[in-house]
Amino acid sequence: MKLRDIGEFGFIDRIRNGCLIRPRGVVQAIGDDAAAFRPPVDRLMLLTTDLLLEGVHFVAEATSGSNLGTKALAVNFSDIAAMGGDALDTFVSIAAPGDAPLDFLDDLYRGMKALATEFDVNILGGDTTGSLRDVVISVAVTGSVPEDEILLRSAARPGDILFSTGFLGDSRAGLHLILNRVPLEPTWLSNLFNAHVTPRPHLHEGRFLAAGKKVHAAIDVSDGLSSDIGHIVRESHVGALLHASRIPVSPNLQMFCARFGFDPVEFALIGGEDYSLLVTVPEVHADAVAEGYLNRFQRPLYPLGEITDSDKIELIADNGRLREVPPTGWDHFRSGKNK
Amino acid sequence: MKLRDIGEFGFIDRIRNGCLIRPRGVVQAIGDDAAAFRPPVDRLMLLTTDLLLEGVHFVAEATSGSNLGTKALAVNFSDIAAMGGDALDTFVSIAAPGDAPLDFLDDLYRGMKALATEFDVNILGGDTTGSLRDVVISVAVTGSVPEDEILLRSAARPGDILFSTGFLGDSRAGLHLILNRVPLEPTWLSNLFNAHVTPRPHLHEGRFLAAGKKVHAAIDVSDGLSSDIGHIVRESHVGALLHASRIPVSPNLQMFCARFGFDPVEFALIGGEDYSLLVTVPEVHADAVAEGYLNRFQRPLYPLGEITDSDKIELIADNGRLREVPPTGWDHFRSGKNK
Numbered sequence: 001m002k003l004r005d006i007g008e009f010g011f012i013d014r015i016r017n018g019c020l021i022r023p024r025g026v027v028q029a030i031g032d033d034a035a036a037f038r039p040p041v042d043r044l045m046l047l048t049t050d051l052l053l054e055g056v057h058f059v060a061e062a063t064s065g066s067n068l069g070t071k072a073l074a075v076n077f078s079d080i081a082a083m084g085g086d087a088l089d090t091f092v093s094i095a096a097p098g099d100a101p102l103d104f105l106d107d108l109y110r111g112m113k114a115l116a117t118e119f120d121v122n123i124l125g126g127d128t129t130g131s132l133r134d135v136v137i138s139v140a141v142t143g144s145v146p147e148d149e150i151l152l153r154s155a156a157r158p159g160d161i162l163f164s165t166g167f168l169g170d171s172r173a174g175l176h177l178i179l180n181r182v183p184l185e186p187t188w189l190s191n192l193f194n195a196h197v198t199p200r201p202h203l204h205e206g207r208f209l210a211a212g213k214k215v216h217a218a219i220d221v222s223d224g225l226s227s228d229i230g231h232i233v234r235e236s237h238v239g240a241l242l243h244a245s246r247i248p249v250s251p252n253l254q255m256f257c258a259r260f261g262f263d264p265v266e267f268a269l270i271g272g273e274d275y276s277l278l279v280t281v282p283e284v285h286a287d288a289v290a291e292g293y294l295n296r297f298q299r300p301l302y303p304l305g306e307i308t309d310s311d312k313i314e315l316i317a318d319n320g321r322l323r324e325v326p327p328t329g330w331d332h333f334r335s336g337k338n339k
Numbered sequence: 340m341k342l343r344d345i346g347e348f349g350f351i352d353r354i355r356n357g358c359l360i361r362p363r364g365v366v367q368a369i370g371d372d373a374a375a376f377r378p379p380v381d382r383l384m385l386l387t388t389d390l391l392l393e394g395v396h397f398v399a400e401a402t403s404g405s406n407l408g409t410k411a412l413a414v415n416f417s418d419i420a421a422m423g424g425d426a427l428d429t430f431v432s433i434a435a436p437g438d439a440p441l442d443f444l445d446d447l448y449r450g451m452k453a454l455a456t457e458f459d460v461n462i463l464g465g466d467t468t469g470s471l472r473d474v475v476i477s478v479a480v481t482g483s484v485p486e487d488e489i490l491l492r493s494a495a496r497p498g499d500i501l502f503s504t505g506f507l508g509d510s511r512a513g514l515h516l517i518l519n520r521v522p523l524e525p526t527w528l529s530n531l532f533n534a535h536v537t538p539r540p541h542l543h544e545g546r547f548l549a550a551g552k553k554v555h556a557a558i559d560v561s562d563g564l565s566s567d568i569g570h571i572v573r574e575s576h577v578g579a580l581l582h583a584s585r586i587p588v589s590p591n592l593q594m595f596c597a598r599f600g601f602d603p604v605e606f607a608l609i610g611g612e613d614y615s616l617l618v619t620v621p622e623v624h625a626d627a628v629a630e631g632y633l634n635r636f637q638r639p640l641y642p643l644g645e646i647t648d649s650d651k652i653e654l655i656a657d658n659g660r661l662r663e664v665p666p667t668g669w670d671h672f673r674s675g676k677n678k
Contacts, residue, residue: 027383031574032492033421033559034387034482039378044366048373051432051466051477082372093390093477127390138390138432138477143373153371220372235370 003105004098008128014102015109019123021116022088026124035125037089044150046143048079054134062178065104067197068137069111075222076141077119077201078275082220084151084210085143087203089124090116093138095131108137119203149210151218151279156236160216160280160307163290165205166299167250168225169264170195172271176260188252199275206277208296214285224272229313230327232278239310242325244317248302269315269325280307342444343437347467353441354448358462360455361427365463374464376428383489385482387418393473401517404446405453406536411476412454414561416540417614419482421559423490423549426458426542432466432477439474447476458542488549490557490618495575499555499619499646502629504544505638506589507564508603509534511610515599527591538614545616547635553624563611568652569666571617578649581664583656587641608654608664619646 003011012030020029028036039045052072054060060068073090080087092112096105116123121141145151174196176182177189184190202220209215217236219228225247229240249264257264279301281289286303293301308314313325342350351369359368367375378384391411393399399407412429419426431451435444455462460480484490513535515521516528523529541559548554556575558567564586568579588603596603618640620628625642632640647653652664 027486027489028422028491033418033557034385034424036383036385036422036484036489038486039382039384043378044375045378045384046373046375047428047430047464047479047481049430049432049464049466049477049479051434051468051475053434053468053470053475055471056434056469079372083367083375085373089386091386091388091479093388095390095392095395095475125386125388127388129390129392130395131392132394132473134471136390136392136434136475138388140386140388140430140479142386145375147366147377150366150375152367218372 001102002098003096003100003102006102011105011128018113021122022120026122029122029124035089035091037124040088040144042146043144044147046080046083046085046145047140048076049138049140050076052137054136060104060135063197065107066111069108070115070198072137072139073112073115073141074199074201075275076139077121077203078199078220078222080141080143081201081203081206082151082218082277083143083145084149084206084218085145086207087119087121088142088144089122091125091140092123093127095129095136097131097133100135119201145210149213151206151210151215153217153219153232154235156217156232156238156280156307157282158238158307158309159283161283161286161303162229162240162305162307163279163281163301163303164221164248164276165202165279165301166274166276167248167253168221168274168276169253169268169271170250171199171273172267173253173256188255191252192256196273199273201275202277205297208293209277209279209289212289212292214289215279215281217280219278221274221276221278222272224270226269226313226325227327228278232280233311233313233327237311239308239312239314240305241308241310242305242313242315244315246302246304248304340441341437342435342439342441345441350444350467357452360461361459365461368461368463374428374430376463379427379483381485382483383486385419385422385424385484386479387415388477388479389415391476393475399443399474402536404443405450408447408450409454409537411478412451412480413538413540414614415478415480416454416458416460416542417538417559417561419480420540420542420545421490421557421616422482422484423488423545423557424482424484425546426460427481427483428461428463429455430464430479431462434468434470434475436470436472458540484549488552490545490549490554492556492558492571493574495556495571495577495619495646496621497577497646497648498622500622500625500642501568501579501644501646502618502620502640502642503560503587503615504541504618504640505613505615506587506592507560507613507615508592508607508610509589510538510612511606512592512595527594530591531595535612538612540614541616544636547632548616548618548628551628551631553628554618554620556619558617560613560615560617561611563609565608565652565664566666567617571619572650572652572666576650578647578651578653579644580647580649581644581652581654583654585641585643587643
């Protein structure tokens with residue numbers, strides 16, 4: 001069945017079920033001119049938006065609807081995580097041609113509802129419209145955070161230790177597998193594929209780190225490690241020194257780089273779409289924060305460098321040589337890279 | 340100059356100025372993973388989103404960037420108006436090809452900032468990304484409303500008088516002029532054109548009517564009078580009876596219909612994109628509400644029918660004959676109409 005067989009309002013009726021996951025405080029969900037809800041008390045509101053285009057951010061034939069829906073929400077949840085917040089409500093706008101298969105769209109919403117349910121987030125509104133050719137997905141997510149716990153890019157200070165909440169470069173390796181149609185066997189290859197198509201938002205990690213009140217700055221790794229550190233460096237008017245030997249590279253990525261002839265550190269530096277969080281912590285609190293994190297999540301917080309006053313991003317290579325890293329990463333208007 | 344000449348971050352720097360119009364309560368504007376702001380105290384939050392695609396909702400060659408930007412915000416402000424709210428913050432995501440002319444994009448943001456300034460609304464975030472061909476604009480707008488003043492589609496009751504805050508059908512006439520390349524002389528033709536390309540959001544009108552606490556239901560006329568009354572009828576489980584002779588048709592539309600051979604009532608019924616508000620008011624308060632509105636805005640509130648318990652939309656024609664009106668209007672997946 002095609003989208004045009006049920007029409008816009010038939011489609012809205014079809015997706016409406018299962019969207020109200022956390023009803024408390026919701027006064028009007030899908031079905032009026034706007035959603036209405038009671039805002040969090042004694043907390044800041046957060047809001048982030050993301051626009052995903054077929055042919056630019058995803059290839060409809062190369063992804064399942066469910067994976068696409070999951071990722072569309074995950075990348076926005078990740079932005080809330082990077083502010084130290086809890087995600088509250090999601091608003092999904094979708095454009096699709098009339099001949100779009102309903103199966104794909106049902107699967108898309110199934111993926112979104114599954115991730116929303118896992119993180120106790122509503123799908124509270126959006127917009128549906130026709131498109132000439134491609135599918136377009138626009139997501140807005142609200143969140144909340146106590147004002148004295150908000151994590152900003154601008155709060156890094158020289159001397160802070162720079163941590164990552166996860167491995168870096170896996171997603172870029174997964175993209176390489178997709179673009180080059182590499183068969184996803186053995187399992188470590190499918191793990192890299194999954195890192196790209198269904199990244200995990202580090203919402204619990206971000207909230208835990210913010211609530212501890214020891215973290216200075218934070219950002220999520222969407223454009224790539226060097227580019228995203230660049231945002232912290234620029235907004236905080238600081239520098240950063242990275243240790244190549246400490247950049248967290250997964251065993252999967254090690255095997256991938258050995259097989260395909262890439263340098264894992266370069267892959268991690270310019271990768272993008274990892275959706276780990278980078279956080280900076282004053283040195284005096286760094287050990288305690290890392291220990292608390294390990295106890296809570298049974299995974300380490302990876303220290304990969306320090307914040308400096310150099311106004312540059314520098315990297316100490318394995319051989320001890322220091323070089324400057326350009327804050328290059330993904331620029332949507334300049335490159336043709338499929339992201 | 341083209342978009343790719345300055346890149347994504349150059350573009351963000353370029354548009355960032357003049358976006359923070361009402362700084363009070365804003366903790367983080369454009370420039371971090373999410374915007375952060377203090378929510379309104381003792382009010383509900385409202386949130387609405389809209390997705391606009393080149394070739395579907397607008398033709399880039401047929402509109403100025405400024406008009407497009409103004410309309411992109413206006414249609415969202417109108418949704419906040421239909422809830423009885425004040426608009427607070429706007430989030431604008433834009434996708435454009437690398438060869439998009441910067442002049443057009445600058446003009447687009449100029450139009451948005453002008454309307455945002457007029458209604459004291461911030462542009463507080465968004466997303467920028469490349470597209471293969473077309474311009475895509477996604478707008479999210481937050482608002483607030485006291486909980487006991489919110490206007491819902493579901494609150495109409497039999498016996499209510501149905502009012503419109505403005506003329507109906509002008510926008511559809513303007514679209515006809517554009518699609519048929521009719522020269523915009525004399526002035527009454529350009530007035531119809533303007534009704535389509537720069538509709539006014541009835542934010543002050545909606546807020547005034549909500550604050551008076553006498554209005555039951557409200558909706559804005561985006562899909563068309565018959566379709567939008569259909570939403571009230573469906574959500575409120577009521578019917579509606581319209582009087583053809585009372586449907587507010589502007590003198591401009593009268594002249595247009597005389598010249599091009601259309602029926603003004605039909606045009607008003609199925610028009611769409613008027614962005615007037617339809618409100619229902621208990622009969623006992625109807626005269627007082629209309630009088631207060633006239634005093635405040637020096638324009639009438641047009642009574643065009645009554646809410647019934649018929650579960651149907653009916654129309655009394657000028658000759659006294661009663662007929663049922665199908666709640667037809669714009670369905671984005673079923674028709675090829677350019678909207």
